[in-house]
Amino acid sequence: xxxxxxxxxxxxxxxxxxxxxxxxxxxxxxxxxxxxxxxxxxxxxxxxxxxxxxxxxxxxxxxxxxxxxxxxxxxxxxxxxxxxxxxxxxxxxxxxxxxxxxxxxxxxxxxxxxxxxxxxxxxxxxxxxxxxxxxxxxxxxxxxxxxxxxxxxxxxxxxxxxxxxxxxxxxxxxxxxxxxxxxxxxxxxxxxxxxxxxxxxxxxxxxxxxxxxxxxxxxxxxxxxxxxxxxxxxxxxxxxxxxxxxxxxxxxxxxxxxxxxxxxxxxxxxxxxxxxxxxxxxxxxxxxxxxxxxxxxxxxxxxxxxxxxxxxxxxxxxxxxxxxxxxxxxxxxxxxxxxxxxxxxxxxxxxxxxxxxxxxxxxxxxxxxxxxxxxxxxxxxxxxxxxxxxxxxxxxxxxxxxxxxxxxxxxxxxxxxxxxxxxxxxxxxxxxxxxxx
Ligand code: PA5
Numbered sequence: 001x002x003x004x005x006x007x008x009x010x011x012x013x014x015x016x017x018x019x020x021x022x023x024x025x026x027x028x029x030x031x032x033x034x035x036x037x038x039x040x041x042x043x044x045x046x047x048x049x050x051x052x053x054x055x056x057x058x059x060x061x062x063x064x065x066x067x068x069x070x071x072x073x074x075x076x077x078x079x080x081x082x083x084x085x086x087x088x089x090x091x092x093x094x095x096x097x098x099x100x101x102x103x104x105x106x107x108x109x110x111x112x113x114x115x116x117x118x119x120x121x122x123x124x125x126x127x128x129x130x131x132x133x134x135x136x137x138x139x140x141x142x143x144x145x146x147x148x149x150x151x152x153x154x155x156x157x158x159x160x161x162x163x164x165x166x167x168x169x170x171x172x173x174x175x176x177x178x179x180x181x182x183x184x185x186x187x188x189x190x191x192x193x194x195x196x197x198x199x200x201x202x203x204x205x206x207x208x209x210x211x212x213x214x215x216x217x218x219x220x221x222x223x224x225x226x227x228x229x230x231x232x233x234x235x236x237x238x239x240x241x242x243x244x245x246x247x248x249x250x251x252x253x254x255x256x257x258x259x260x261x262x263x264x265x266x267x268x269x270x271x272x273x274x275x276x277x278x279x280x281x282x283x284x285x286x287x288x289x290x291x292x293x294x295x296x297x298x299x300x301x302x303x304x305x306x307x308x309x310x311x312x313x314x315x316x317x318x319x320x321x322x323x324x325x326x327x328x329x330x331x332x333x334x335x336x337x338x339x340x341x342x343x344x345x346x347x348x349x350x351x352x353x354x355x356x357x358x359x360x361x362x363x364x365x366x367x368x369x370x371x372x373x374x375x376x377x378x379x380x381x382x383x384x385x386x387x388x389x390x391x392x393x394x395x396x397x398x399x400x401x402x403x404x405x406x407x408x409x410x411x412x413x414x415x416x417x418x419x420x421x422x423x424x425x426x427x428x429x430x431x432x433x434x435x436x437x
Pocket of ligand 1 (some may be wrong): 069070071072123124125128131132162186187188189266270402
């Protein structure tokens with residue numbers, strides 16, 4: 001299969017899921033491309049609207065601040081970091097993403113933000129997210145005070161549902177440009193919609209290659225080929241889950257994929273951590289970085305409870321060539337590294353760790369990306385989205401909802417005094433005890 005990455009499944013799958021079940025789940029997934037699995041069509045979407053909008057931005061906007069959390073921030077963050085060394089277009093802007101509502105982070109973003117040279121891009125599919133709306137109020141107020149109504153109209157691009165939600169109404173009131181989040185594409189599956197593509201293009205990266213990379217993965221599903229890497233991955237992962245695996249480790253030997261790991265953790269955790277029959281299922285997603293976590297998490301993975309599955313993500317390039325100088329005159333132990341490329345030493349650490357884990361009987365799969373560019377990144381996003389959705393279908397759970405996050409949100413609205421929800425605020429205080437009041 002001709003993809004910009006190579007997938008090698010682990011060699012230790014317990015009791016494989018029967019082929020007939022995999023076929024049925026895959027059939028359903030592909031049929032659902034018109035419905036809940038609409039993310040499968042994202043590779044074929046036309047990026048012209050986003051490209052034109054970025055091209056038409058006033059030249060004074062050299063920076064872009066994205067406000068978005070969960071699926072509305074993690075994918076873009078992953079892409080910006082992964083593509084950092086990839087050659088960007090000359091009109092590339094500096095793009096930052098503010099997700100959390102930690103006042104220290106918000107204040108730092110406000111220091112960096114200047115309405116004269118920074119475009120604001122609030123992103124929320126629902127248009128109701130507390131963090132994003134709170135941040136929006138702060139930044140929009142700043143634009144209004146410093147640049148007036150024209151500044152609000154020119155200095156904001158809102159990405160939200162085409163018809164509904166508070167931010168859609170704000171967009172109508174302001175008359176600022178907007179981008180639609182396709183209603184059928186779930187938040188954590190939306191990186192290849194304007195949620196991710198606007199920030200990625202603003203940072204100067206090639207959307208057509210990104211989408212083409214994803215489309216290769218999506219299109220090859222249509223042949224219902226059980227050897228498709230995303231299908232193999234879902235099949236083996238579900239076998240591990242049903243066999244008692246409680247943790248899913250994505251271990252990237254590449255600092256630039258740290259945020260990609262965060263994106264994956266949300267996707268896997270929020271999609272599959274659900275009740276099933278009379279029990280509950282889900283693997284704890286863990287993001288690890290090599291070789292750093294050899295000095296942190298590896299002991300746990302190697303000799304802790306054997307309930308973890310590890311997927312190594314390895315990257316060929318782009319990378320600088322750095323030769324290690326020979327300083328063995330200072331100490332003979334330095335001879336081992338002398339004259340080698342830093343990557344060779346890094347690779348030895350990675351191979352050694354994989355070999356050690358496999359020898360210890362731990363399940364280890366690998367995805368190797370020869371060149372981490374837009375095309376490969378699009379394919380990786382698509383691969384993990386398909387793997388996650390198909391795993392949900394195989395397990396008989398809905399991978400696209402997240403009912404478990406609602407209780408906390410409702411209590412928070414109650415605590416903030418939303419009319420009609422005051423009782424919830426009182427209940428939350430009672431649950432937490434007086435010191436929280
Ligand atoms: O996957 C999801 O649906 C969620 O994680 C959302 O992306 C997250 O809650 C943010 O939602 P919204 O885009 O509506 O602000």
